Amino acid sequence: MASTTFNIFDTLKTRSVLEVFALIPRVIGFMWRSAPLLLAATSVLRVIAAVTPAIMLWFMKVIVDRVVESLGSPIDWFYILLPIFVITAIRLGNALLSQLNSIWTHILTERVYSSAHAQLLDKAGSLDIAFFEAPQFYDRLTQARRNIFRIQSVADGVPRFLQQFLSLAAVFGLLTILHPLAVLLLIVMTLPRIYYEGYTARRRFDMETEMIRNYRSSDYYGDLPTQREKIKEIRIFGLKQFLVDRFFKFRDIIVRTIIKLNIRFLKLDLSINNLPTIGIALIWAYAVYRTALGELSVGSLTMVVTAAQTAVTSLQGLIGSGGRLFQNTLFITRFFELLDLDPKSISGALEPPRAKSPIKVPSPIRRGIELKNVSFVYPGTEAEILKDVSFSIPVGTKLAIVGENGAGKTTLIKLLVRFYDPTTGSVSLDRVDYRDYELQDIRGSISAVFQDFVHYHLSASDNIGIGNVKHLTNRDVILDASKKAGAHEFVSKLPKEYDTILGKTFDEGVDLSGGEWQNLAIARAFMSESQILFLDEPTAALDAFGEAALYDRFARLTENKTVIFISHRFSTVRMADTIVVVEDGRIIEQGSHEELMDLDGKYRLMFTTQAERYA
Numbered sequence: 190m191a192s193t194t195f196n197i198f199d200t201l202k203t204r205s206v207l208e209v210f211a212l213i214p215r216v217i218g219f220m221w222r223s224a225p226l227l228l229a230a231t232s233v234l235r236v237i238a239a240v241t242p243a244i245m246l247w248f249m250k251v252i253v254d255r256v257v258e259s260l261g262s263p264i265d266w267f268y269i270l271l272p273i274f275v276i277t278a279i280r281l282g283n284a285l286l287s288q289l290n291s292i293w294t295h296i297l298t299e300r301v302y303s304s305a306h307a308q309l310l311d312k313a314g315s316l317d318i319a320f321f322e323a324p325q326f327y328d329r330l331t332q333a334r335r336n337i338f339r340i341q342s343v344a345d346g347v348p349r350f351l352q353q354f355l356s357l358a359a360v361f362g363l364l365t366i367l368h369p370l371a372v373l374l375l376i377v378m379t380l381p382r383i384y385y386e387g388y389t390a391r392r393r394f395d396m397e398t399e400m401i402r403n404y405r406s407s408d409y410y411g412d413l414p415t416q417r418e419k420i421k422e423i424r425i426f427g428l429k430q431f432l433v434d435r436f437f438k439f440r441d442i443i444v445r446t447i448i449k450l451n452i453r454f455l456k457l458d459l460s461i462n463n464l465p466t467i468g469i470a471l472i473w474a475y476a477v478y479r480t481a482l483g484e485l486s487v488g489s490l491t492m493v494v495t496a497a498q499t500a501v502t503s504l505q506g507l508i509g510s511g512g513r514l515f516q517n518t519l520f521i522t523r524f525f526e527l528l529d530l531d532p533k534s535i536s537g538a539l540e541p542p543r544a545k546s547p548i549k550v551p552s553p554i555r556r557g558i559e560l561k562n563v564s565f566v567y568p569g570t571e572a573e574i575l576k577d578v579s580f581s582i583p584v585g586t587k588l589a590i591v592g593e594n595g596a597g598k599t600t601l602i603k604l605l606v607r608f609y610d611p612t613t614g615s616v617s618l619d620r621v622d623y624r625d626y627e628l629q630d631i632r633g634s635i636s637a638v639f640q641d642f643v644h645y646h647l648s649a650s651d652n653i654g655i656g657n658v659k660h661l662t663n664r665d666v667i668l669d670a671s672k673k674a675g676a677h678e679f680v681s682k683l684p685k686e687y688d689t690i691l692g693k694t695f696d697e698g699v700d701l702s703g704g705e706w707q708n709l710a711i712a713r714a715f716m717s718e719s720q721i722l723f724l725d726e727p728t729a730a731l732d733a734f735g736e737a738a739l740y741d742r743f744a745r746l747t748e749n750k751t752v753i754f755i756s757h758r759f760s761t762v763r764m765a766d767t768i769v770v771v772e773d774g775r776i777i778e779q780g781s782h783e784e785l786m787d788l789d790g791k792y793r794l795m796f797t798t799q800a801e802r803y804a
């Protein structure tokens with residue numbers, strides 16, 4: 190029984206603060222692998238930048254004290270002015286370093302983004318088709334992608350946090366000259382702020398998770414009118430306003446939620462923000478009091494007064510950074526969750542080979558494919574689409590599958606190329622169950638062209654070559670495949686022949702007719718060295734003669750291969766060695782054209798109906 194629970198979604202729980210911060214080493218590790226030198230360099234610069242404010246403050250104190258000291262005695266100009274030179278030199282150096290830092294950080298960000306995105310693509314590419322049928326998977330993917338940029342913010346936030354921590358510690362050190370309790374006072378006054386940061390970060394994260402469907406919906410409606418393949422219908426049906434309205438409907442939900450959230454944050458913020466100001470006033474009063482008593486130098490007074498202000502600013506900065514660090518790490522959990530996604534965590538996921546050492550797909554294949562009592566229910570649904578299907582495809586056979594729309598023909602092919610495993614029953618190749626082979630090995634022995642094949646906006650040559658990437662640049666092989674598929678004739682008339690870019694995405698792109706795109710898709714199948722080929726109605730846009738001629742050629746050119754094809758044209762179907770008739774998920778007839786005509790059943794009915802229409 191197919192289960193409808195997608196247990197990949199179990200981890201959608203709020204994480205504790207510690208769990209979130211525990212992710213930081215992983216983020217840093219990730220960055221380190223992406224760009225070690227840049228990460229090291231920017232970190233060093235941050236440490237340098239961290240200690241400068243305290244050093245500057247110290248020199249300010251030195252200046253004031255030296256001036257006060259010199260009053261009434263002969264002036265040593267060098268002695269008095271030296272600290273100013275030092276401060277100026279530090280300032281200049283600092284400006285240079287911060288310039289360097291911003292350049293390096295920019296490059297680092299881009300690097301990290303590239304490798305993070307590449308890992309995401311790699312992961313998505315390794316997941317079973319079943320994931321791509323679950324809307325929840327797209328929720329996850331969207332949220333992960335939206336937040337990739339935060340990896341950099343986390344890694345950037347850690348040294349920033351340490352930097353602010355260091356400078357705060359230094360300023361606190363200066364404040365203890367006045368009284369150690371001054372430090373404690375300021376810390377207590379900012380404690381509510383820590384709570385505030387954690388709370389708002391969590392609420393923002395929860396909001397994005399809750400709103401992700403709305404983000405996706407608005408993106409969907411917003412993207413439709415910008416896509417070339419869609420604009421024909423959008424113009425004809427006058428859908429522009431409809432789509433814009435839908436777009437705004439979802440955006441409005443998001444914006445209203447954000448406003449509500451921020452009003453709540455603002456109220457909270459106003460109630461806690463003024464505490465530190467009171468702390469500063471107390472410290473100032475106490476410092477003035479002690480200076481008046483003569484216990485503190487005027488230089489120290491200036492320093493303490495400034496230090497109290499600086500300490501509060503730093504403290505708030507530190508808490509703000511900590512909050513952002515927490516928030517960014519929280520959001521980035523979605524990225525790592527996706528990388529960690531268990532490929533088996535969805536119903537319909539393919540099982541890994543049962544045997545310890547999987548069996549190799551034989552080459553050449555000797556017997557062929559056999560389906561035994563195959564039934565199939567799409568994961569997450571109830572209806573049985575294939576019902577107790579059994580038939581065999583001996584090696585070298587040209588087998589046609591016919592049946593009405595929705596009969597289950599494409600589903601059958603999906604099982605034969607192992608996008609899915611049967612719910613019950615088995616598919617076997619040379620008497621070995623598909624599930625006992627390594628998946629990659631099966632896919633390597635099979636090639637297929639589907640109804641909804643892709644129009645690659647690449648060169649004509651690449652469009653064919655990707656049928657077998659190892660020959661991507663082998664013009665002879667490509668030319669051969671192109672001729673076999675009947676594509677050579679029109680490709681050689683293109684402005685740059687095989688180097689012409691197809692589609693309208695890129696400069697000088699040329700578009701093809703539906704039939705011409707199909708010829709290219711078939712050429713891809715000819716590139717393949719696979720022993721078994723599947724063609725799922727890739728020729729519907731060819732005219733009847735074009736299709737018949739193509740299949741005729743196809744059958745001759747793939748003599749020793751096993752070819753399984755779906756077509757609605759009986760002029761093509763009749764050429765097959767064996768024809769399988771599917772109705773409502775069952776095989777109702779099978780045999781050669783002659784046998785099925787003699788049977789006088791569904792096949793004969795379909796064949797004669799179509800023949801009459803053409804007559």
Ligand SMILES: Nc1ncnc2c1ncn2[C@@H]1O[C@H](COP(=O)(O)OP(=O)(O)O)[C@@H](O)[C@H]1O
Nearest residue numbers: 322567570574593594595596597598599600601
């Ligand atoms: N991914 C899917 N999830 C659930 N049901 C599906 C899916 N794909 C197809 N179906 C259902 O399976 C049935 C057979 O579809 P299909 O095999 O594509 O038919 P055919 O190729 O014969 O026209 C249809 O009723 C369709 O609604």
Ligand SMILES: [Mg+2]
Nearest residue numbers: 598599600640
């Ligand atoms: Mg189909």
